[in-house]
Amino acid sequence: MTARTLFTDRWGGVGEAPYDTFNLAFHVGDDPAAVAVNRQILQQRHKTPPIVWMEQVHGDTVRRVETAELDTLPACDALATDRPGVALAVMVADCLPILLHDPVRHAVATVHAGRNGTLLNVAVKTVEKMGEWYGTRPENLVVRIGPAIGVCCYEVNEEIAAIVRKTHGERYVNGRSLDLKTLNRDLLVQAGIKPENIEISDICTRCGKDYFSYRREKKTGRFAGVIWLEE
């Protein structure tokens, strides 16, 4: 079994401004019919199995998924599965979409890591859960961190900047701007993942025009990272 991964951008869908065009989130005020069509397009275009989405709450809960036929949307910020019939999705517009694959024990996970999730160490908690559930060893994991807000654009208030300087180190704060990509990478490396197995997109969602960015537009859509096992 191998894993397939993808990150969408904001193009190729049917949504109208300010959700133009490939918004995948129902909770942001877009026409639900357009979102439903976009989700169908996503599944058909990439031939994914049925996709499980999350009700993301900026926490650190990881949910184990065994079927795509869920009665309720899981309220959590990470999903994991070892089933090939299920695709896992994370939605973002500046937060970090993180995809993890264990090619040895055949398991995958998605993580939503914004500022809160990062400070709660949600990515490493997901690695730990994969160990508990599937026997995953960190040194086998392959990680992709998708397009997200860069240190160029992520200014926070002095209080938060001071907290990050104190809890994680000066190197993750430039003036009052946070470098969440490097921080998440380093937390994963500290958890035993090999640096060469972590790929990080250098795209800043706020700088570019090809991704939804909450910081740039406020009223906007969400793009997605998706991962699944393929037999």
Ligand SMILES: [Zn+2]
């Ligand atoms: Zn930027």
